[in-house]
Amino acid sequence: MILSLAWRNIARSWQRSLVTVAAVATGLSALIFLWGFNDGVHNTMMRNLQQVIVGSIQIHHTDFFKKPSLSRHMKQTPELMKALSKAQHSGQVKGLSCRLDSFALAAGDDVSEGLVLLGMDTKAEAQTTRIAEKVDQGRFLQADDGAVCVLGATAARNLGVSLGDDVIFLTQDRFGALAADKFKLIGIISSGEMGIDRGLAIVPLDVLQTMLEMQGRYTRVVLQIAPEHLESVTTSLRSSLNHKDYEVLRWYDMYPMMKQWVDLENAFYYIFLGVVLLIVAAGIMNTVLMSMLERVREFGVMMALGCSRRVLAGMVIVESMILGALGVLFGLFVGLTLVAWFHGVGIDLSAQMDTVARFYVDPIVYTEIDANHLWQTAGSVMAAAIVAAFVPIWRVAKLQPVEAIHHV
Amino acid sequence: MSDDMLLQATDVCKYYHSGDSDMAALDHVDFQLKKGDFTVLSGRSGSGKTTLLNMIGLLDTPDVGSLDIAGEDVLALSAAKRADFRLQRIGFVFQAYNLIRVLSARENVAYVLQLRGMAKKERLDIADHWLSEVGLKGLEHRRPDQLSGGQQQRVAVARALASQPVLVLADEPTANLDSQHGESLMNLMRDLNERCGMTFLIASHDPVAMAAAKQCVHMEDGNIVSSDIV
Numbered sequence: 305m306i307l308s309l310a311w312r313n314i315a316r317s318w319q320r321s322l323v324t325v326a327a328v329a330t331g332l333s334a335l336i337f338l339w340g341f342n343d344g345v346h347n348t349m350m351r352n353l354q355q356v357i358v359g360s361i362q363i364h365h366t367d368f369f370k371k372p373s374l375s376r377h378m379k380q381t382p383e384l385m386k387a388l389s390k391a392q393h394s395g396q397v398k399g400l401s402c403r404l405d406s407f408a409l410a411a412g413d414d415v416s417e418g419l420v421l422l423g424m425d426t427k428a429e430a431q432t433t434r435i436a437e438k439v440d441q442g443r444f445l446q447a448d449d450g451a452v453c454v455l456g457a458t459a460a461r462n463l464g465v466s467l468g469d470d471v472i473f474l475t476q477d478r479f480g481a482l483a484a485d486k487f488k489l490i491g492i493i494s495s496g497e498m499g500i501d502r503g504l505a506i507v508p509l510d511v512l513q514t515m516l517e518m519q520g521r522y523t524r525v526v527l528q529i530a531p532e533h534l535e536s537v538t539t540s541l542r543s544s545l546n547h548k549d550y551e552v553l554r555w556y557d558m559y560p561m562m563k564q565w566v567d568l569e570n571a572f573y574y575i576f577l578g579v580v581l582l583i584v585a586a587g588i589m590n591t592v593l594m595s596m597l598e599r600v601r602e603f604g605v606m607m608a609l610g611c612s613r614r615v616l617a618g619m620v621i622v623e624s625m626i627l628g629a630l631g632v633l634f635g636l637f638v639g640l641t642l643v644a645w646f647h648g649v650g651i652d653l654s655a656q657m658d659t660v661a662r663f664y665v666d667p668i669v670y671t672e673i674d675a676n677h678l679w680q681t682a683g684s685v686m687a688a689a690i691v692a693a694f695v696p697i698w699r700v701a702k703l704q705p706v707e708a709i710h711h712v
Numbered sequence: 713m714s715d716d717m718l719l720q721a722t723d724v725c726k727y728y729h730s731g732d733s734d735m736a737a738l739d740h741v742d743f744q745l746k747k748g749d750f751t752v753l754s755g756r757s758g759s760g761k762t763t764l765l766n767m768i769g770l771l772d773t774p775d776v777g778s779l780d781i782a783g784e785d786v787l788a789l790s791a792a793k794r795a796d797f798r799l800q801r802i803g804f805v806f807q808a809y810n811l812i813r814v815l816s817a818r819e820n821v822a823y824v825l826q827l828r829g830m831a832k833k834e835r836l837d838i839a840d841h842w843l844s845e846v847g848l849k850g851l852e853h854r855r856p857d858q859l860s861g862g863q864q865q866r867v868a869v870a871r872a873l874a875s876q877p878v879l880v881l882a883d884e885p886t887a888n889l890d891s892q893h894g895e896s897l898m899n900l901m902r903d904l905n906e907r908c909g910m911t912f913l914i915a916s917h918d919p920v921a922m923a924a925a926k927q928c929v930h931m932e933d934g935n936i937v938s939s940d941i942v
Contacts, residue, residue: 305826312814605810608771609824609871610799612792706771709806 306615310622317595321627324591328631328685329638331580335681336639340646340671342573346566347672350531352664353562354555355434356495359401359526360534362558363388363541366551368523369558374406374478377521378550387544388525394540396533399432401425402522404512408475410455410505412463419459419505421473423512432528435506440494442467444506451511453487456501457494465489473505477517485515497664562664577681581688584631589692592624596696603700604708616700621693628689632682640678646671718879718911719745719768724777726763726934737763738774739934745879745913750905752922753915755931761915762883764931768913769802769881770794782878799827803872803910805882809864811856817843817867818852824875842870846900862893866900873904882914886921898924 314321354360362369363384365376378384391397401424408421426445430436436444444454453471455463465471470486477483487507495501513519529537534554541552556563596603603616650668726738738760745751753761766772767779770786779787782801789797798804803824811820818839825835843852846866856864865885872880882901886894902924905912914921922928930938 309812309814316814601810602812605804605806606812607795608769608798608804608806610795610797610802610827612795615827704772706766709771709810 306618306622310619310626313595313599313619314623314626317591317598320591320594324587324627325630325634327587328584328628328689329634331584332632332635332682332685333637333639333642335577335580335685336635336673336678337642337646337671338576339573339677339681340639340643340673341651341669342569343674343677344647344669344671345665346569347674348666348669349562349664350555350566352666353559354528356438356497356664357433357435357500358555358558359432360529360531360555361527361538361541362553363525363527363545364523364551364553366547366549369551369553372405372407372523374476374516374518374523377404377478377518377523378525379521383545384525384550387541390544391527391537391541394533394537396537397527397529399428399528401428401432401526402509403524403526404509404516404518404521405523406475406512406516408473408505410459410463411472411474412465412469415463417459417462419455419473419503421475421512422504422506423509424506425509432526435493438493438495438500439491442489442491444491445508449490449508451485451487452490452508454491454493454506455489456504457492458498458502459505460489460492462502467492471505473507473515475516477515478521479517481517483515483517485511487511577684581684584685585688585692587692588624588627588631588689589695591627592620592693593696593699595623596620596699600703600708601710603703604705604710607703607705608709613701613703616703617697620696620700621690624689624693624696625686628686628692631689632685635685636678636682640673643671643673716746717744718747718749718782719743719913720778720780721764721768722778724764724767724774724779726760726767726772726774736934738767741777741934741936743929743936745911747878747911748905748909750902750912750924750926751914752925752928753913753931754917754922754928756917759931760934761917761931763934765881765883765913765915768879769804770798799824799875801878803875803877803880805865805868805872805880805885807884807887809856809861809868809888811864811867811871813856816853816855817848817859817863817870820856820867821871821874824871828875838874839870842874843867845873845904846870862889862897865889865893865897869897869901869904873908873910876910878911880910880912882912882916884916884918885914886916886918891920894918894920895924 365378368376388400392400404423406421408419410417410419426447439454440457467489469489471489472484472486474484493500538552538554545552606616647670650670652668654667721741721743724738724741725736727734728737741764753764755761767774773787786797812823815823818836821839821842822835825838840852843849846869848863848866886897889897898921901912904910925942928940928942929936
């Protein structure tokens with residue numbers, strides 16, 4: 305009965321109800337689209353950071369991340385191999401790659417430059433990161449390439465070298481002795497990320513191990529994990545590996561600023577959501593309150609006939625919920641359609657690429673929305689519709705039948 | 713209270729505040745109704761008849777006095793229990809019909825039965841029966857705005873009677889009707905009173921209503937000044 309009466313009352317003032325539903329739907333669809341853009345940018349940033357080079361999880365010798373040194377290296381111990389094997393067999397690891405890195409002085413024809421010299425296993429790296437896709441000129445490393453290197457575009461420019469040129473790397477080996485070798489430049493990376501383009505030289509892992517007297521030794525194990533498994537794999541690895549020998553760090557343990565930035569931007573969106581919710585609630589309250597005030601006499605008659613205030617309040621709240629639910633349905637439809645559309649065609653931010661590339665944002669943003677954000681937003685709008693009924697309900701609760709019946 | 717007594721109001725007073733003074737809308741009124749009565753409360757506007765009707769209908773409370781209906785001290789009931797008492801025991805017919813606009817004639821009549829929790833088929837059957845009793849067979853599905861004033865008031869009567877209340881209260885039921893429809897409505901209510909035995913208390917200054925009454929109680933300035941058996 306409550307539902308039927310509420311629905312008929314909404315239909316009775318259908319134009320006003322339509323405007324209210326449209327306002328709710330517009331607010332919600334705008335929020336969903338903005339979340340879609342926001343999540344698209346954030347997820348791209350976080351994915352790119354992990355997929356380009358950092359990985360989702362890195363395992364190091366304890367304290368290596370804070371104080372990198374060849375003396376803090378790892379070997380293929382049974383403990384490490386067992387932990388990695390367990391992680392791989394869980395089916396949650398997409399790729400796993402061992403790396404060796406050290407600081408080196410790179411020399412071109414006339415100029416020298418300090419770089420990170422990074423040894424990569426090309427086959428394992430191809431399954432773990434997308435660094436090979438960032439090669440802009442030449443090619444990435446291949447198996448059995450020998451002494452070849454890939455440089456960041458800025459580093460190559462600073463050194464004054466181009467494809468086919470030789471680059472000399474001077475560093476210290478594991479025992480502190482000077483080590484130097486000549487590498488042929490076969491590829492140049494343009495990632496847009498300053499750390500990669502300006503300060504990185506990539507060479508084959510086996511060649512670097514030999515050069516640094518680090519055969520069978522690594523400084524990092526990099527794992528690529530789907531976001532939903534990140535925490536469980538981290539927990540599993542931490543429980544399998546002795547923390548005195550190994551540190552297991554998630555991408556945001558190593559680069560907390562990006563996650564903090566995402567959290568900060570999300571916080572701004574929640575504030576924006578709150579403002580929109582206030583507007584939505586005010587719109588619904590206006591409609592329901594006007595509808596209630598127009599029917600004071602009818603409410604008085606219903607009370608005289610024996611209808612309890614509880615039933616009347618129920619009718620008012622159901623009216624508000626119907627308006628909210630219709631607005632949420634239309635808003636979800638429009639908002640998700642927009643998100644789906646721009647997920648396909650993308651939003652071109654090429655004009656702003658100089659600014660955004662360094663934050664791992666792609667030139668075209670493809671919208672996507674996290675389920676949590678979607679349901680939080682839709683649920684909040686629905687909750688606002690319910691809260692909006694409180695003022696009309698309060699007015700109903702104060703009605704006296706004899707006064708209400710004679711209300712003009 | 714004797715077995716055939718339905719209602720007893722004793723020493724009922726109701727004051728309205730106007731500026732610094734109190735105005736007595738009801739001034740120590742004593743009033744009784746027996747089961748099966750068809751009583752008209754008459755008097756000019758402001759004489760207190762609607763106020764008394766509102767007290768008896770538990771829509772308002774007296775400042776002083778006692779009120780027993782069907783053996784129950786109704787002034788001792790909470791607001792929720794009064795609503796339930798109205799639902800179970802009292803039927804209302806209002807001057808302005810006061811049908812629920814979004815419901816059909818049939819649904820308006822069935823509404824009170826629905827509030828009582830009656831099953832859908834049963835309440836719609838009863839609604840159809842009472843609409844037929846008041847001469848509106850065939851108009852069950854019309855909305856109030858599709859009915860004439862006289863027809864709307866008949867729906868209101870059917871609504872008041874459908875729940876078989878012990879007491880039907882009508883406030884100026886003929887005020888918005890022309891004399892022909894007014895007389896027809898009063899005859900209908902009197903006929904239902906005689907056939908169904910329901911007790912009617914009608915507040916009206918319409919001579920047509922007074923002519924249909926078994927008992928006519930006249931009020932002036934918040935007092936009952938005469939009571940005549942017709």
